[in-house]
Amino acid sequence: MAAGFAGKTAVITGAGQGIGFEIARQLALAGAIVYLNDLDAELATVAAAKITAEGAVCKAVPGDAGDQGFVQQMIQDIGLQQGRLDIAIANAGITLFGDFLNYPQTSLYKVLHTNIGGSFILAQAAAQYMKTQPEGGSILFMSSVTGHQAHENLAAYSMTKAAIEMLAKNLVIELSKYKITVNAIAPGATMTERTAGDPDYLSVWSRITPLGRPGTATDMAAAACFLVSSAARHITGQTLVIDGGWSAVSPSPY
Numbered sequence: 001m002a003a004g005f006a007g008k009t010a011v012i013t014g015a016g017q018g019i020g021f022e023i024a025r026q027l028a029l030a031g032a033i034v035y036l037n038d039l040d041a042e043l044a045t046v047a048a049a050k051i052t053a054e055g056a057v058c059k060a061v062p063g064d065a066g067d068q069g070f071v072q073q074m075i076q077d078i079g080l081q082q083g084r085l086d087i088a089i090a091n092a093g094i095t096l097f098g099d100f101l102n103y104p105q106t107s108l109y110k111v112l113h114t115n116i117g118g119s120f121i122l123a124q125a126a127a128q129y130m131k132t133q134p135e136g137g138s139i140l141f142m143s144s145v146t147g148h149q150a151h152e153n154l155a156a157y158s159m160t161k162a163a164i165e166m167l168a169k170n171l172v173i174e175l176s177k178y179k180i181t182v183n184a185i186a187p188g189a190t191m192t193e194r195t196a197g198d199p200d201y202l203s204v205w206s207r208i209t210p211l212g213r214p215g216t217a218t219d220m221a222a223a224a225c226f227l228v229s230s231a232a233r234h235i236t237g238q239t240l241v242i243d244g245g246w247s248a249v250s251p252s253p254y
Ligand SMILES: NC(=O)c1ccc[n+]([C@@H]2O[C@H](COP(=O)([O-])OP(=O)(O)OC[C@H]3O[C@@H](n4cnc5c(N)ncnc54)[C@H](O)[C@@H]3O)[C@@H](O)[C@H]2O)c1
Pocket: 013, 014, 015, 016, 017, 018, 019, 020, 037, 038, 039, 040, 043, 063, 064, 065, 066, 091, 092, 093, 094, 095, 114, 118, 142, 143, 144, 145, 186, 187, 188, 189, 190, 191, 192, 193, 194, 195
């Protein structure tokens, strides 16, 4: 087991599967005590058990990452159990597709609740705890390339991702004095349980991605683990795009 996060305590939301699960797994295998949240209680329990079975420490914390009362309680409990919180990752995010002109208010509020609300609330609760530690802590948000580039039927989702990146920048003002860093990663197309249902996903994204394939959860977790590690202690307010070069290139006219 790698020792990069030995003695550290981490919490990650929406980590029952996909990118969040792999981040939780890599942090735990590198020595962190990981609290794994998911809205789906069974998914959270099974995910934490899988990581524990690999010889790491991971505890399931089912609940709604967009609910302030739940998140505050979760952070308080972690503090009571471990006496510290070093890493908080707001990974929970939902995508509800739909054209702008007919987008239902219910969908809009759901996306705002989880993506923006969940990120803001976790950062706030975690920072309130981390500021009491002389060594501060690391907060990481989960953005998307859609926060930088327009995509059909994703007006609401992409708006939330752009907002999250601005939140990372804005918090530099209030949290730097406590040695708390705040960054984001912006994945491009990534193969997860969510995208596994599309039989053309791999071939389509392999064709249009400069590095020749879509991303994997492992690619995203490696970048996330770097940004919450001590090696990144002088990096804050930044977003790291991980998309195989896809968003660096404009569509060719030929
Ligand atoms: N997969 C991609 O291609 C991709 C690309 C860019 C960004 N992202 C972002 O990465 C993050 C993870 O994406 P993924 O594809 O791995 O997700 P996923 O949909 O596979 O998994 C997300 C998990 O979050 C949980 N969840 C949903 N709402 C929640 C809530 N309110 N509280 C707690 N848990 C909740 C779900 O139950 C699910 O287990 C999201 O923020 C997503 O927007 C994903």
